[in-house]
Amino acid sequence: MAKRKRSWIRAGFFGVFLWGVLAMAVGSEPLLAAEKPLTLKAVSAWAQNNKMNDAFWMLQKKVKERSNGRLEIVWGGGPEAIPSFQLVQAVRNGVVDLGWTAHTYNVAQLPVVEGAKLSRLTPSEDREKGV
Structure with missing residues (x-):
């Protein structure tokens, strides 16, 4: 006991x-x-007020909306921050999370993107088909 x-x-x-x-x-x-949002830093090949960034601003807004604020893309600057032709290396080295640039600026680093212009489909149609 x-x-x-x-x-x-x-x-x-x-x-x-x-x-x-x-x-x-x-x-x-x-x-x-409250969870802190995950933040991705983006740098563009063009100055902040350039028309080439219009789609970037739309992407930034959509990402924040669709993630309910849990994911944010923040502007890290234009070519004054990182020269346009060095964005791929900056992304590879982890300096920035996202490089907003034209594929033709980076053919030497990413030759596969040169083939994108050969498609007869829109980018959305390519994605639907898994290309």
Whole structure:
């Protein structure tokens, strides 16, 4: 009988200890804290007010809307930040997350993009077909 009583006491102490550890772990951060949005830094080959960036601004807005604010693309600058012909290297090296540029600026680094102009389909149709 005494053995049984000791095992219950040990189990009780272990339970209290476990609850204490859990309380400290959970109590260290608010349970329902708002998630910080994931931010992607983008640099463009063109100055901020250039018409070539119009689609970028649309993409930026759509990404934020569709992700319910959990993903944001922030403007990191134009060619004054990173020269236009060096954007691919900047993305490869992790300096920026997204390079907004023309494929013709980067044929040497990404030769496969040169074939994009040979398609008779729109980019949307290419994506639907898995190209």
